[in-house]
Amino acid sequence: MSEGPAEGMGRRESVLQRSLALAEMLDIPTFTEVVKGFVELYQIGVKVFDEKGAKIADIKIGNGDFCGYVFSLSEGRALCTATVGRVKDGPVEAVLGARSPNVPAEGSPEAMVAMPCFTGLQYLVMPVLWEGDSVGRVVFGPFIPDDLQELPPSLTSLDPSFDREKALALMGKIRRAPEATVARVMKHFAQLLETMIAAGHKATLTSNMHIEATREHSRELEEKNQKLETMNTRLKELDRLKSSFLATVSHELRTPLTSIIGYSEMLAEGLAGPLNQEQVDYVRTIMEKGESLLKLISSILDISQIEAGKVRLNFESADIVEVVQSSISSLSPQAKKKGVALEVKLPGSPQPKVHADHDRLRQVVVNLLANAVKFTPKGGKVNLFLSEVSHQPELGGEGYRIIVEDSGVGIPTDQLDKIFQSFYQVDSSSTREFGGAGLGLSIVKSFVEGHGGSVKVTSEMGRGSRFTAVLPSLPPAPKSSVQVAPPSVPEPTGDRF
Ligand code: ADP
Numbered sequence: 389m390s391e392g393p394a395e396g397m398g399r400r401e402s403v404l405q406r407s408l409a410l411a412e413m414l415d416i417p418t419f420t421e422v423v424k425g426f427v428e429l430y431q432i433g434v435k436v437f438d439e440k441g442a443k444i445a446d447i448k449i450g451n452g453d454f455c456g457y458v459f460s461l462s463e464g465r466a467l468c469t470a471t472v473g474r475v476k477d478g479p480v481e482a483v484l485g486a487r488s489p490n491v492p493a494e495g496s497p498e499a500m501v502a503m504p505c506f507t508g509l510q511y512l513v514m515p516v517l518w519e520g521d522s523v524g525r526v527v528f529g530p531f532i533p534d535d536l537q538e539l540p541p542s543l544t545s546l547d548p549s550f551d552r553e554k555a556l557a558l559m560g561k562i563r564r565a566p567e568a569t570v571a572r573v574m575k576h577f578a579q580l581l582e583t584m585i586a587a588g589h590k591a592t593l594t595s596n597m598h599i600e601a602t603r604e605h606s607r608e609l610e611e612k613n614q615k616l617e618t619m620n621t622r623l624k625e626l627d628r629l630k631s632s633f634l635a636t637v638s639h640e641l642r643t644p645l646t647s648i649i650g651y652s653e654m655l656a657e658g659l660a661g662p663l664n665q666e667q668v669d670y671v672r673t674i675m676e677k678g679e680s681l682l683k684l685i686s687s688i689l690d691i692s693q694i695e696a697g698k699v700r701l702n703f704e705s706a707d708i709v710e711v712v713q714s715s716i717s718s719l720s721p722q723a724k725k726k727g728v729a730l731e732v733k734l735p736g737s738p739q740p741k742v743h744a745d746h747d748r749l750r751q752v753v754v755n756l757l758a759n760a761v762k763f764t765p766k767g768g769k770v771n772l773f774l775s776e777v778s779h780q781p782e783l784g785g786e787g788y789r790i791i792v793e794d795s796g797v798g799i800p801t802d803q804l805d806k807i808f809q810s811f812y813q814v815d816s817s818s819t820r821e822f823g824g825a826g827l828g829l830s831i832v833k834s835f836v837e838g839h840g841g842s843v844k845v846t847s848e849m850g851r852g853s854r855f856t857a858v859l860p861s862l863p864p865a866p867k868s869s870v871q872v873a874p875p876s877v878p879e880p881t882g883d884r885f
Contacts, residue, residue, distance in 0.1 A: 410438040410516060410524040413588040416445075422580065423447050430573050431563040435527040436516070436581075441477055444524065451509070451530050454558035458507055461547040471505050475527055480515045491568040500571060505530055506542040509562065512574050518585055526581065528574045532564040627695070634692035638685045645685065649678040687827040690751075691810050694834050701745040701838045703863055708742055708749070708788060709734055712774050715753035719761060727766035730757075735776040742777060742788065742861040748835045749859075755828040756792040756855050762824065763853070764796030780858050782842060787860040798849040807845070808833040832857070839863045 423434050427447040436445040458464045474485060482488045486501040489512060503511040511529035515522040544550055652675040654660060656668055663671065693699050716732050723730040753772070760770040773791040780787035799807060803814045810830035832855075836843045841859035 413585045438524040450562040491571045508536045508540045534566045631692040631695040638689040703743045705741045706744040706746045719757040723761045729769045732772045760794035764794045768795040770794045790857045793854040795852040799847040
């Protein structure tokens, strides 16, 4: 795995590398129950500490009153505290008042020590070992060793007010047992503890490793996300550069092209002297090709400006009937030349003015008409309907519809939602022959949506297509810029045949 920045941000030590504390390896509630059971069964108190002296379990039995009494005697408190401190924190070795337990050699666990108390009572202390390390200690006691016959002077001479009878009575509640028996019970307890640690250790390792794996996984995901974000920013930047490059190039191409068209027109009209018929034909071809090239360059300029977010719609009072009629006039020569009937159906009554960007709306209608004429063979029909200004269900308000319908080649159903993407063309040899750059509909969609409207298409192969643009009479305030249809994410376009 690579050394990413996240590595420096304090990667945790794995659970496999660090040693676990006793409390982490035991299920404490279950363990406490086991200890309680042991204490009740053998009537001897059990304490378990971790290697730092923190108490893991502490179940007392029988000795409370006796110890309380001794603790109340002068000197008693200090001696008690010292004994408890030695048992809890002192070395688990036969030093500093501790000795090896009096048990038959084969029954004695190596590290167990006996800690006599000044009262005559006794503790047994044993380390908790795990994988060779001491991870804590177990303390059994206090109990009365069965060889204790007399109260020791270290207790009786503790205080002049020492009450022997009382002490003996309280001592009666404490279990008397041979040291060897307690040592055996303790050994048994140690085995049980070892089993519980082994199970707990395994469970802790498994769950911690699961957590670590999840954490590692999400860290990797985060890294990948960051990389994706960087790539995304870079792509956006490249896209912006591409749009800006296209805008500059098309702008720079337009100027000389306009001169080419202008001068060819002058030559064709004989302004620079008479031309023979062949020369006139050549010059007219230059002019026509120059005009198609100019249209293409203008579309590229439009789309790149839309993509660069540089297009702002300029809404003002507009006469939609005039917009539609002027679009028809600019397309009728083309339709006529191709032998396609172009018909327009306008609303009967005069229509109220609407708000729109006149030039962009005209471009929408021209593009739709140009496609309809382009993709309709000779003898076909193109109809344009303009509705009245009335309630439009799609908009939930006042608006109007412009429908351009043709009897042309049609669009395959699976391509209907792609044709509005920039540079997309239905890629079959029959449509490729019609030329174009796949930008017209993308511009239509951007401008219609910029008006707060929507455009949809229905089509049937071989029978024709029908494009419907629904626009509001009062478009919402223009956004900072018009959005272009993304090149690769298809958007649904509504009903189909
Ligand atoms: P183009 O410059 O190729 O016409 P458009 O964005 O205007 O670009 O259209 C994209 C594609 O959608 C066209 O190439 C064509 O395949 C299909 N298309 C658009 N309008 C029609 C139509 N009226 N009839 C059939 N196909 C159409």
